[in-house]
Amino acid sequence: MDLDRHDFEVDELVERLKAEDTRLVALQIPEGLKIQALELMDRIEEKSAAKVVLAADPCYGACDLVHHKMKMMGVEMVAHMGHSQMNIDSGMPTHFIPVTYDGEPELEPVMEILVGHREMASQRLSDSMSEDSDITEEDAQDKFLDAVGRVAPLNGSKLGLVGSIQHLHLLPSYKEKLENSGFDVCIPTGGARLSFPGQVLGCNYSGDDDDIGHYLFLGSGDFHPIGLVLHTGKPLAILDPYTTEAREMSLEFIERILRQRFGLITMSQEAKSFGILIGEKPGQMRRSLALRMKRMLESHGRKGYLLALEHVGPELIDFYPVDAFVNTACPRIAIDDSVKYAKPLITPYELEVALGEKKWEEGYQFDEIP
Numbered sequence: 001m002d003l004d005r006h007d008f009e010v011d012e013l014v015e016r017l018k019a020e021d022t023r024l025v026a027l028q029i030p031e032g033l034k035i036q037a038l039e040l041m042d043r044i045e046e047k048s049a050a051k052v053v054l055a056a057d058p059c060y061g062a063c064d065l066v067h068h069k070m071k072m073m074g075v076e077m078v079a080h081m082g083h084s085q086m087n088i089d090s091g092m093p094t095h096f097i098p099v100t101y102d103g104e105p106e107l108e109p110v111m112e113i114l115v116g117h118r119e120m121a122s123q124r125l126s127d128s129m130s131e132d133s134d135i136t137e138e139d140a141q142d143k144f145l146d147a148v149g150r151v152a153p154l155n156g157s158k159l160g161l162v163g164s165i166q167h168l169h170l171l172p173s174y175k176e177k178l179e180n181s182g183f184d185v186c187i188p189t190g191g192a193r194l195s196f197p198g199q200v201l202g203c204n205y206s207g208d209d210d211d212i213g214h215y216l217f218l219g220s221g222d223f224h225p226i227g228l229v230l231h232t233g234k235p236l237a238i239l240d241p242y243t244t245e246a247r248e249m250s251l252e253f254i255e256r257i258l259r260q261r262f263g264l265i266t267m268s269q270e271a272k273s274f275g276i277l278i279g280e281k282p283g284q285m286r287r288s289l290a291l292r293m294k295r296m297l298e299s300h301g302r303k304g305y306l307l308a309l310e311h312v313g314p315e316l317i318d319f320y321p322v323d324a325f326v327n328t329a330c331p332r333i334a335i336d337d338s339v340k341y342a343k344p345l346i347t348p349y350e351l352e353v354a355l356g357e358k359k360w361e362e363g364y365q366f367d368e369i370p
C-alpha cells in the first residue's frame, strides 16, 4: 500500500485548529495508517500552534471514540481519521477525515465477473417469479436459496455499487462507466450509522435493497466482502484500488464460514453457563441486547454473566469458568476471530439458534448494528 497516495487533509484540519484556536488536538488513526502518525503530528505542529497527542490504542472504526479519555487529558478537539461520523454523540469537537486514496483502477478486469453475477441474479429473479405450480416446497428451497440459505426476496437484478470510505469518491464516475457498459447500477443509501451513499461498514450493510441482485465492492481485503455476503446472500465482485486486481467472494469461502458458525452453535447447545460480552466503546455498546440475552438464557435454565470490556481478546476472557461466550460488542469479533478463543464465541442470533428460538434452516442472520 502506497501511503503517500492518501489524502489526510492536513491543511483543512490546520485551518480549523487555527479558526477555533485549538491548543491541544488528539489524532485517532486506524491501525493500517498509524505508520504515518508521527509524520502527521510533525506536519500539524509545524503549521499550527496546536500540540498533538496520538490516541495510540487500537482503533478499528468510528464506533471507537476516545473522547471522554481525551477530554480528561485537556484535549480540545479530536481529529478522527479513516472513518466517518456515525449515529453516536462524540461529546466534543470532532473533525472526521475520510483519508481518500487516489488510485482509480480500470473496471475491465472485473467485467467478466460482473456479467456472470448479473446472470446469476437474473436467473434467481426469474426462478423466484416462476409460476411453476408443480414445484415442491423442497425444490423451491433448493432453487431460490441465496448464499446464506435464505429464500431470496428479490425484486430486481441491479448492480449495487459500494466501497470502503477511502474509495467512495470513485462511485459516481464508476456508476456512469458501468451504465455505459449496460449495467443497471444503484449506489445504495444506508441508515444513520452510515454517512455516505455506497458506504459499507463491517457491522452495517443497511443500504441493501430487494432491487439489488449483485454487488461490486471497491476496497481491499475480505473484511467488508465477508460481511456483505453474510448480510445479503448476494454474489459479490471485488475491485481493489490498491492492487488493481479483481476477484469474487466465492461461495465455497462463505460456506466454510457458515459450517464453522454451525459447529460453534452446536457446541453452544450443550453449554450451561455463558459470558455475555458488552462492548464499552460508544458505538458498540448494546446493553439492551445483552440484557435480553441474559433473560433468554435464564428462561432456558442457563446461566449468563454480563462482562463489560473495552477491548475483547482471548487473554481477557478465556479463563472465566463458563462454557461459552455470546458477544454483543463488535459483531465481527465472533465472526472473524472465534478460532482464537478456547471456548465457543457466538453472536446473539447464533445463541437464539442454539436455544431453539430461531431456525438455522431459515437462513443465516448477520449480526448488524443499526
Ligand code: SF4
Pocket (backbone or CB within 6 Å): 060, 061, 062, 063, 064, 201, 202, 203, 204, 283, 284, 329, 330, 331, 332, 369
Ligand atoms: S462495530 Fe466493529 S465493524 Fe462496526 S464500525 Fe466498529 S469496529 Fe467496525
